[in-house]
Amino acid sequence: MPIAEVFSDPGIRGxxxxxxxxxxxxxxxxxxVGVGLGYVLGRWRSSLAAALDFAVSLPMVFPPIATGFGLLLLFGNRGVIGPALRGLFGMEIVFGFPGVALAAFVSGLPLMVKPVQAAVGGEISRYTEAARVLGKNELEIFFQVVLPLVRKNILAGLFLSWTRSIGEVGVTLMLGGNIVGRTNTVSLEIYNSVFTGDYERAAILAGILGLASLAALFTLRRLAVS
Structure with missing residues (x-):
């Protein structure tokens, strides 16, 4: 399929x-949110931090479809939080763009948090303690000491979390519903195309997704060494 036809096809462009x-x-x-949580979880030790760390880690160990179902129970029209959001703000999370965005965020969040958390809880703690002795406050320590030292961890986490989020299927399927023309992301459309036997469209979308991921990888690697 010619390039001009690829991007003029609504089934690909959408x-x-x-x-x-x-x-x-x-x-x-x-x-x-991801960098902030990574800093908090790497810095503080408490039962609340342990519970938050457990919650953040769940999408990494739970099957995506189970994670999506859990979020559906929370944010669905008959869920725990969904009716309150609809009543207070007129916001419906599921089966629309907010649900797709939430699925991407939840799926990728652990991969952003964990590299930062590991760095902050490791040798960097020596530098933060030294900065504290020199009279730096927490904001100064975070922006002047922590962020420069964990820059590579942030870039690595950003690449992993972003590629995980755009490749998400299970959680997106539960929260977005795979509604053609509304909530079918590239990954879901690859699935749809294979299911209907349109292998050409599936190959094109998979190729675009792969090229975007490679471009992001090379860009972040250049930023990491600059």
Whole structure:
């Protein structure tokens, strides 16, 4: 299929645009919430931190479809939190863009948190203690000491979390519903195309997804050594 026809095909363009929109939401959340959680969990030791660490780790060990079902029980129209969000803010999470974005964020979050947590809880703690002795406050320590030292961990975590989020199927299927033209991301559309026997479209989408991941890998590697 010629390149011009590839991007003019709604069955290809739609999932690509949706996946890009999801990335534009997930990546800033990884860099803020993910890095922040990694710092907190690497820095503090308490029962609350242990419980939070356990919750963050669940998407790595639970089957994606089970994770998605758990989130559906929380955010669904008859879930624990879903009705409150709809009543207070008029927001419906499932079977729409918010559900797809939430699936991407939850799936990739552990892979952003863990590298930062490991770095902060390791040898970097010596530098943070030294900064504290020199009179630095927590914000100064975080921005002037921790972030420069864990930059490579952040870049590695960002790549892993982003590629995990755009490749997500199980959680997205439960929260988004795989509605064609609305919640079918690139990964779901690859599944749909294979299911319907459209191997050409599946190969094109898989190739685009793979090239995007390789481009991100090379970019982050260059940033890591610069």
């Amino acid at each position: 999932p690509l645009v949706l996946t890009l929109r999801v990335s534009l939401v997930a990546v800033p959340l990884f860099l803020t």
